[in-house]
Amino acid sequence: MFDVAVVGAGVTGGMVARELTRQGLAVCLLEKESDVAMGASRANSGIVHAGYDALPGTLKATLNVRGAAMMEQVASELGVSFRRCGSLVVGFDEADRQTLRRLYERGLTNGVSGLELLSRQAVHDKEPNLTEEVCEALWVPTGAIICPYGLTIAAIGNAMDNGAELLTGFAVSALEKTPEGWQLQGADGRQVTARAVVNCAGLYADEVARMAGDHSFTIRARRGEYLMLDRACGGLVNHTVFMTPSERGKGVLVTPTAHGNLLVGPSSEDIDDKGDTATTAAGLAAVKSKASRSVRGIPFHRVITSFSGLRAVGSSGDFIINMPLPGFVNCAGIESPGLTAAPAIALYVAELLRAAGYPLSPRTDFVPVRRKNPIFRELTDDEKNRLIREDPRYGRVVCRCETVTEGELVAAIHQHPRPHDMDALKRRTRCGMGRCQGGFCTPLVQEILARETGIPEQAVTKSGRESYLYVGQTK
Amino acid sequence: MSDKLSNKTALVIIGGGPAGMGAALAAHAAGERDILILERGGALGGILQQCIHSGFGVHRFGEELTGPEYAHRDAARVAALHIPVRLNTMVTAIDPDKTVHAVNPTDGAFTVQANAVILAMGCRERPMGALGIAGDRPAGIFTAGTAQKYVNTKGCMPGREVVILGSGDIGLIMARRMTLEGATVKAVCELLPYSGGLARNIQQCLRDFDIPLLLSHTVTRVHRDRAGGRLSGVSITEVDADRRPIPGTEGEIPCDTLLLSCGLIPENELTQLAGIPLDSSTGGAAVDQDRMTAVPGIFACGNVLHVHDLVDYVSEEAAIAGRAAVAYLTAGADAAGSDRPAVEIRCEGGVRYTVPQRLSAAKDVTLYFRVDKVYRNAAVSVYDGDRLLASVKKVKMVPAEMERVSLKGEALKRLSGTTLVVKLEGRS
Numbered sequence: 032m033f034d035v036a037v038v039g040a041g042v043t044g045g046m047v048a049r050e051l052t053r054q055g056l057a058v059c060l061l062e063k064e065s066d067v068a069m070g071a072s073r074a075n076s077g078i079v080h081a082g083y084d085a086l087p088g089t090l091k092a093t094l095n096v097r098g099a100a101m102m103e104q105v106a107s108e109l110g111v112s113f114r115r116c117g118s119l120v121v122g123f124d125e126a127d128r129q130t131l132r133r134l135y136e137r138g139l140t141n142g143v144s145g146l147e148l149l150s151r152q153a154v155h156d157k158e159p160n161l162t163e164e165v166c167e168a169l170w171v172p173t174g175a176i177i178c179p180y181g182l183t184i185a186a187i188g189n190a191m192d193n194g195a196e197l198l199t200g201f202a203v204s205a206l207e208k209t210p211e212g213w214q215l216q217g218a219d220g221r222q223v224t225a226r227a228v229v230n231c232a233g234l235y236a237d238e239v240a241r242m243a244g245d246h247s248f249t250i251r252a253r254r255g256e257y258l259m260l261d262r263a264c265g266g267l268v269n270h271t272v273f274m275t276p277s278e279r280g281k282g283v284l285v286t287p288t289a290h291g292n293l294l295v296g297p298s299s300e301d302i303d304d305k306g307d308t309a310t311t312a313a314g315l316a317a318v319k320s321k322a323s324r325s326v327r328g329i330p331f332h333r334v335i336t337s338f339s340g341l342r343a344v345g346s347s348g349d350f351i352i353n354m355p356l357p358g359f360v361n362c363a364g365i366e367s368p369g370l371t372a373a374p375a376i377a378l379y380v381a382e383l384l385r386a387a388g389y390p391l392s393p394r395t396d397f398v399p400v401r402r403k404n405p406i407f408r409e410l411t412d413d414e415k416n417r418l419i420r421e422d423p424r425y426g427r428v429v430c431r432c433e434t435v436t437e438g439e440l441v442a443a444i445h446q447h448p449r450p451h452d453m454d455a456l457k458r459r460t461r462c463g464m465g466r467c468q469g470g471f472c473t474p475l476v477q478e479i480l481a482r483e484t485g486i487p488e489q490a491v492t493k494s495g496r497e498s499y500l501y502v503g504q505t506k
Numbered sequence: 507m508s509d510k511l512s513n514k515t516a517l518v519i520i521g522g523g524p525a526g527m528g529a530a531l532a533a534h535a536a537g538e539r540d541i542l543i544l545e546r547g548g549a550l551g552g553i554l555q556q557c558i559h560s561g562f563g564v565h566r567f568g569e570e571l572t573g574p575e576y577a578h579r580d581a582a583r584v585a586a587l588h589i590p591v592r593l594n595t596m597v598t599a600i601d602p603d604k605t606v607h608a609v610n611p612t613d614g615a616f617t618v619q620a621n622a623v624i625l626a627m628g629c630r631e632r633p634m635g636a637l638g639i640a641g642d643r644p645a646g647i648f649t650a651g652t653a654q655k656y657v658n659t660k661g662c663m664p665g666r667e668v669v670i671l672g673s674g675d676i677g678l679i680m681a682r683r684m685t686l687e688g689a690t691v692k693a694v695c696e697l698l699p700y701s702g703g704l705a706r707n708i709q710q711c712l713r714d715f716d717i718p719l720l721l722s723h724t725v726t727r728v729h730r731d732r733a734g735g736r737l738s739g740v741s742i743t744e745v746d747a748d749r750r751p752i753p754g755t756e757g758e759i760p761c762d763t764l765l766l767s768c769g770l771i772p773e774n775e776l777t778q779l780a781g782i783p784l785d786s787s788t789g790g791a792a793v794d795q796d797r798m799t800a801v802p803g804i805f806a807c808g809n810v811l812h813v814h815d816l817v818d819y820v821s822e823e824a825a826i827a828g829r830a831a832v833a834y835l836t837a838g839a840d841a842a843g844s845d846r847p848a849v850e851i852r853c854e855g856g857v858r859y860t861v862p863q864r865l866s867a868a869k870d871v872t873l874y875f876r877v878d879k880v881y882r883n884a885a886v887s888v889y890d891g892d893r894l895l896a897s898v899k900k901v902k903m904v905p906a907e908m909e910r911v912s913l914k915g916e917a918l919k920r921l922s923g924t925t926l927v928v929k930l931e932g933r934s
Binding site: 259263314333334335336337338412416423426428467469470471492494495497499500502504 | 546594596598607609610611612613614615616617630631633634635636638640641642643644645646649651652655656657659660661662663664665666686687688726727730731732733734735736762775778
């Protein structure tokens with residue numbers, strides 16, 4: 032019996048699992064997919080929002096500002112790519128100017144530091160590739176970028192290093208109250224019992240809540256489509272460039288990513304099908320045309336991939352973090368700024384449980400720092416040579432576009448949470464994430480993954496279930 | 507691999523495919539002995555190793571070889587001549603001063619200061635993500651070359667029911683290969699109104715197997731089998747002259763595999779690190795008749811320079827670069843850098859690019875070029891102002907086939923200006 036079962040291994044679930052493990056609880060993390068960070072956590076803007084956007088007094092505002100303040104240290108402990116590049120909210124007309132002023136005031140109320148309203152000249156000096164249409168901006172020096180799936184993977188890995196358990200392929204199909212807590216039934220027949228449940232099920236949080244008997248909210252899916260450009264384009268803008276939210280919508284952002292690519296998006300479309308993560312021709316076209324209003328010369332011929340993520344939009348408008356039933360906690364409707372807020376949400380959940388009488392107390396033996404595996408391409412020649420002398424596999428470059436070595440693949444394969452498929456390994460190492468998108472290295476990576484995990488080579492999948500890379504032998 | 511690595515080498519060749527080997531052999535024949543080939547793979551031969559079909563070497567050897575046979579002829583000579591090779595070695599950077607940074611498991615991370623460098627890194631395939639096709643991202647989508655590697659070197663079948671997007675040569679070859687291995691190739695869709703592959707491949711790989719070639723068609727969306735996660739089908743549509751989908755022509759083809767043969771991109775990331783400007787039409791460095799780039803002493807040849815249709819022509823070009831590198835080394839950098847006339851070659855009316863893009867010596871030279879679409883009964887002419895220097899007439903010229911026109915050194919000695927114009931005339 033676990034103290035807590037966390038349902039959903041996204042960034043919220045991961046951060047909650049890590050915090051509750053730190054607080055001395057025995058935690059089990061249940062994930063229906065084959066890997067962690069498989070929902071919105073792997074497909075979002077990767078922005079650490081400063082907190083000028085959310086309405087004062089909401090959980091979104093409070094936890095955003097608190098999470099933003101925590102993020103740099105969390106990223107450092109977990110060894111996650113993080114860069115405080117600052118952000119600009121650019122405006123195009125008088126209406127935008129007024130909105131920017133309102134955002135500035137709201138930011139002050141929310142406790143965001145360093146905000147500044149910039150004139151046309153000042154904003155163009157700061158960001159030379161903006162279009163002439165841009166005539167003002169809100170400068171947000173504390174805005175930052177982070178690798179969202181990297182954060183999720185590392186948080187869960189760190190929780191596991193400290194004793195938490197992860198069960199993948201565990202789709203909760205029923206929740207039953209027991210005298211000691213809850214029994215969670217998996218669709219595949221497995222069962223887990225825990226004194227408390229924390230529902231971090233993202234798009235499906237409403238369904239999990241209903242299983243427990245809480246019918247107080249619903250979750251809708253909002254699709255956001257993105258274009259990722261070659262790393263050679265990452266320097267087109269120096270900051271995250273947002274558009275001023277207006278009646279036309281929130282606009283799209285143009286930003287360098289924590290790994291140095293250029294990211295453009297998202298579109299915004301409410302959809303009924305929570306499983307539909309496809310991109311659409313119309314969505315991608317809209318992203319291109321909107322982005323071109325704020326930043327000029329975006330080299331769309333250097334797009335290396337496109338993707339879409341589904342944001343979990345809660346029916347209350349705010350984050351839904353509560354304990355509607357004894358021992359059952361919701362973390363639902365965690366849309367933007369959910370990534371930023373995640374470390375603060377974890378603390379908030381811990382306080383809810385503590386207040387309800389669960390025995391939380393910080394462990395003295397908790398190790399908050401996760402082992403950071405060497406990233407070959409960031410090393411000096413001397414460091415590379417030391418590493419290669421110890422393990423020659425670091426001298427074998429497997430992914431030529433991102434310069435990822437066999438040594439890095441092997442290290443990632445054997446680190447919590449262990450990857451079992453190609454995409455999972457890609458998210459941990461960037462292998463196959465470059466401009467050729469795995470064209471050259473896929474067969475070799477497949478061999479290495481099979482060799483190191485013991486999975487037969489033909490059973491290796493792209494992304495779980497039956498997504499096999501090949502279907503049999505030649506004649 | 508056992509011999510000790512020197513930190514100074516006269517000629518470093520990046521890449522041990524047909525271009526790199528051809529350049530090394532030509533440099534050796536011209537008298538250079540201080541050569542080092544750096545190859546990222548475990549053997550010489552590059553992509554030829556997985557091209558087990560025949561058709562290589564007709565022009566160079568007068569016989570039809572398979573890819574591995576063609577590669578072996580050069581690799582055997584490289585070995586017999588004891589030209590030093592480092593395998594499993596990835597070059598990670600080239601500085602403008604010709605310092606080459608590389609890494610492998612036995613030597614570690616090392617640098618070699620070269621006096622001359624020949625770039626021969628080849629090209630890569632345009633991946634799915636760069637095509638802007640909407641839909642899911644299931645398993646079962648491969649570039650044709652990746653599928654070829656699975657089938658030909660690993661003996662694995664990527665799928666059973668196949669649609670191929672793009673009619674480049676590798677796609678055509680794989681249509682035949684997959685068919686011979688028992689798969690059903692349902693269609694080859696080509697966005698353009700003509701094929702991107704060689705005529706002989708259209709005949710031998712598609713028509714001979716009754717595989718439909720759908721010109722002016724493209725894939726607009728891919729579909730995923732939700733339960734399993736593999737490709738379940740593609741939406742296709744006919745496109746108009748501006749490549750826009752024509753409403754009412756949409757259809758779906760169930761399939762578990764989509765192969766992409768949508769263009770090859772010269773791999774010039776290292777070239778750019780060396781400060782060498784690229785030609786936006788070829789995707790490779792701009793070079794002179796010696797295949798020397800804008801950085802004196804750095805040469806380029808093969809598919810890293812521009813994508814070739816036949817390996818025979820890669821070898822031919824590599825020999826030019828190999829010989830020229832030795833001449834550069836012999837003459838010394840000063841001689842090569844000074845007093846060279848600079849004649850730019852400008853393309854007009856239907857000629858997409860030429861290689862070389864400029865001339866720096868008045869000697870016999872062959873200009874290689876591609877046209878931008880299909881032309882019949884056309885001539886390509888080279889002009890110095892109003893003066894016609896050379897012309898070549900063809901019944902048909904297609905973008906898939908590289909054409910050539912030769913200029914005499916004598917004619918280049920008396921040029922009126924600093925620009926030659928290559929253009930298409932009398933076209934229909």
